[in-house]
Amino acid sequence: MPHLHLEYSANLRELEVDKVLLRLNHALVGSGQFAQELDIKSRARAFEHFRVGVAPVERAFVCVRLSLLSGRSPEVKKQLSGSLLEVLKDAVVEVSGRELQLSVELVDMDRDSYAKVLLPA
Amino acid sequence: MPHLHLEYSANLRELEVDKVLLRLNHALVGSGQFAQELDIKSRARAFEHFRVGVAPVERAFVCVRLSLLSGRSPEVKKQLSGSLLEVLKDAVVEVSGRELQLSVELVDMDRDSYAKVLLPA
Amino acid sequence: MPHLHLEYSANLRELEVDKVLLRLNHALVGSGQFAQELDIKSRARAFEHFRVGVAPVERAFVCVRLSLLSGRSPEVKKQLSGSLLEVLKDAVVEVSGRELQLSVELVDMDRDSYAKVLLPA
Numbered sequence A, B, C: 001m002p003h004l005h006l007e008y009s010a011n012l013r014e015l016e017v018d019k020v021l022l023r024l025n026h027a028l029v030g031s032g033q034f035a036q037e038l039d040i041k042s043r044a045r046a047f048e049h050f051r052v053g054v055a056p057v058e059r060a061f062v063c064v065r066l067s068l069l070s071g072r073s074p075e076v077k078k079q080l081s082g083s084l085l086e087v088l089k090d091a092v093v094e095v096s097g098r099e100l101q102l103s104v105e106l107v108d109m110d111r112d113s114y115a116k117v118l119l120p121a
Helices: A017-030 A074-091 B017-030 B074-091 C017-030 C074-091
Strands: A003-009 A041-047 A049-052 A059-069 A099-109 A115-119 B003-009 B041-047 B049-052 B059-069 B099-109 B115-119 C003-009 C041-047 C049-052 C059-069 C099-109 C115-119
Touching: A003 A017, A017 A041, A017 A074, A017 C049, A041 B041, A041 C041, A049 A059, A049 B017, A059 A074, A074 A099, A074 B115, A115 C074, B003 B017, B017 B041, B017 B074, B041 C041, B049 B059, B049 C017, B059 B074, B074 B099, B074 C115, C003 C017, C017 C041, C017 C074, C049 C059, C059 C074, C074 C099
Parallel strands: A003 A041, A059 A099, B003 B041, B059 B099, C003 C041, C059 C099
Antiparallel strands: A003 A059, A041 C049, A049 B041, A099 B115, A115 C099, B003 B059, B049 C041, B099 C115, C003 C059
């Protein structure tokens, strides 16, 4: 905890995804919400097969999903999604003439059944 | 919003995934539930590594996950999953002798913390 | 139902992912929670682009997400995540000197709107 998934349309070839992941992780560390920086597990995935809407227009998206153990307040969640969206806005180069959507979703993970281990202990 | 994920076992080589995504998006537009067609962000992924059950039989699956901002009624959700399943049934060629599972899951996204931006504004 | 997603950092080249999926499925069958073994749909994905925390250290992760139709008790869920974590601990070879995180998350799927079909019927 937390888990972060970055998903983006593969037409964003200019995206420096490793840099973006590091910046997103720094934003999470900076939030002060997480006890240990190593808890933040982020991964990224480009999608070659995607479709935004139905119009014959080139479009792109970058979507972040942040999964947290349940229990954080709505205010904290809103701050987290807002700060991650700022990173995306800053990091994703806008290409003129193409519609680009950025989004951040927060997901509550069931705390009682979540199981984890860190090795070596 | 909404986000659609199409996941399928990579033994379904005959799947025309771009066509299926477009048909799913048309089904969503046709539902009248979404203000703008460009809001629908769909992506697909084949899984080379998968396992259905434990029996030594060739099996396949196509799974759709549709994520919506929270607040829609159970009836609306049921209609949406039903219409997406119809698209899958129609689009996925059944290969004789192989078990094929199709499924549609609806996910509520937390509305308060969801953040997005469309560029250029 | 159920759906299992196995995600891992691509630096775990030694992971025999097909074997791990089969062992996870056997653990689920052994739980007695699922009527039919063929209902268990598991898939795995390696992530080439990932970042654990912010420190310049090599780290790795293996994360399982198990999605179930809603309604199971907290005790049952805890048993399921515990047994899946045991499989991971046993299956993932620990490489000395590298931090490795294993985790299991359980997700409730909305039962009312879940739609599925098995072909041929």
